[in-house]
Amino acid sequence: MARAVGEHMRSENEDAPPAEFNPIAAFGKERGFPEFIPKNLIETHTFAIECAAGEPEAKQFKITNGIILIAVPAFMHPPFEYGDYITKINGEIVHNRIHFYQVIRFLSKKFKQQMIRFTVERVITSVQVSRSDVTVPSEMLSVQHCDYFKNTMIFFPRSSLGINIKSVNKKVYVESTDNGFNSIARRAFYIGDALLSVNDTPCTSVREASKYLINALKTTGIVRVLVERPVEPAAVAFVKAVLLVNKANVMDPKMPDDVMSVCKAELHRMNHENCVPLKNLLKESTKSSSEENERCKKTQTLSEKQTRGRSVTISSKSSEVGIGMEMINPALLERVPEKIMDSALREKTKKNNIND
Incomplete structure (x- = not known):
């Protein structure tokens, strides 16, 4: 069950x-981890993150009064983990929540690609x-x-x-x-x-x-x-x-966070780039009224003029989007067999290599 x-x-x-x-109130009383977390379960990590010009945005961070991290920009996870206590940024000690945001805003205003080094304390899980x-x-x-x-x-x-x-x-x-x-x-x-x-x-x-x-x-x-x-x-x-055993499909399962973020970004793009509907591939219904047919034809004509040559666009720069996954014991994974190439495809590949 x-x-x-x-x-x-x-x-x-x-x-x-x-x-x-x-326990929640204990996190806001002082900087860092509260006393109920044993000191022997805390370790220090230092890592550098490459940031593009104008990044990271301060509004994408969420931290508590004790400088405990509860939200970060997507490209910073990993190495950041939920509940990290941020102690230093580029070697500078972070004194409080306001100071943290001041440092982040200062770095993002440089408008140049840079490596930012963070030092955090993290609970050993x-x-x-x-x-x-x-x-x-x-x-x-x-x-x-x-x-x-x-x-x-x-x-x-x-x-x-x-x-x-x-x-x-x-x-x-x-x-x-x-x-x-x-x-x-x-x-x-x-x-x-x-x-x-x-x-x-x-x-x-x-x-x-x-x-x-x-x-x-x-x-x-x-x-x-x-x-x-x-x-x-x-x-x-x-x-x-x-x-x-007794595996049942969950009704209306929770959508993963990475899928939600991609959908929100795509919705924001469509709302701000004046996207127009593409040409309808289906035939118009014969039961529709003449006025509806006329309106659809005008919409299609306008859509064809606006989207001619713009239905597919290729970006000049590549982008990398991280995806989330469940933590799976590597021992439970199975090796995928290598794809066996048939003789016809093997001969074709060999000829192409010779011609090159």
């Missing part, structure tokens, strides 16, 4: 009962542990070769859990994850991972896993999940079979 967990677990959820500790670790329940160990990980998820502002799970033979498996930038499960899990315990509490059903995950995130803001990941072929084959 598959079930979506915390698909829109927003901080502004009014139905949630009031708690003594509010996955740490591998041995089978003999005391936190690994011995009764839930697989007889096959599997790797075990302690994964950490933080309830960041405006984040969503974004995970679908199912239970088979008293084990809870990750069926899919939301590939949106604000999904906290995207970095923590691969498809096919088994959730053995949540905060050291074993979970054997979808109901238990859902309750433990959501309660821990809402009350403490942090959750540690013990994950079992298949390695050897027999374990991989079993997980593949599990993912196919």
Whole structure:
């Protein structure tokens, strides 16, 4: 049985009962990560991003008062990740939210291609542990070769859990994850991972896993999940079979973020470039009125004059658009066989190479 967990677990959820500790409010009290995140789970990353003239636009960034990142321009993800704490830009320490936007605006006004170097602090989401670790329940160990990980998820502002799970033979498996930038499960899990315990509490059903995950995130803001990941072929084959059990099509599934951004950009282009309808390839209906036929003919004539020679345009510059994907365990992927070229095509290719 598959079930979506915390698909829109927003901080502004009014139905949630009031708690003594509010993890979302803790992010706005001071700069950086709040105290409930252990220091040993934080690591520093420095990376350089190539930006075109006029980029990045300051309005495409969204950060909290503590300089925690919750939105970035599409071309900056990766290497940026949701929840990064931005500490430096080009070696200059970022003091507060206002200072961050001032630096970004200053860099974008240079109107030249440049490399911008960012330094961030990031929560470590996955740490591998041995089978003999005391936190690994011995009764839930697989007889096959599997790797075990302690994964950490933080309830960041405006984040969503974004995970679908199912239970088979008293084990809870990750069926899919939301590939949106604000999904906290995207970095923590691969498809096919088994959730053995949540905060050291074993979970054997979808109901238990859902309750433990959501309660821990809402009350403490942090959750540690013990994950079992298949390695050897027999374990991989079993997980593949599990993912196919009771597989049902989701009604009206959420559109991926990258598809939404491409559609919005295309809609903006069509609204601002005075796009006109193309010539209709279908014949006019004989049942339509004479006035309607006359109007359609005038529209087609005008469209032909305006779009003659403009139906296809080729840009002088190439553009690169990133696409999102679900995090899949590489062991679950299958090799695609090489395409075998038939003899006729092989001879034709050989002749073309000789002529060249």
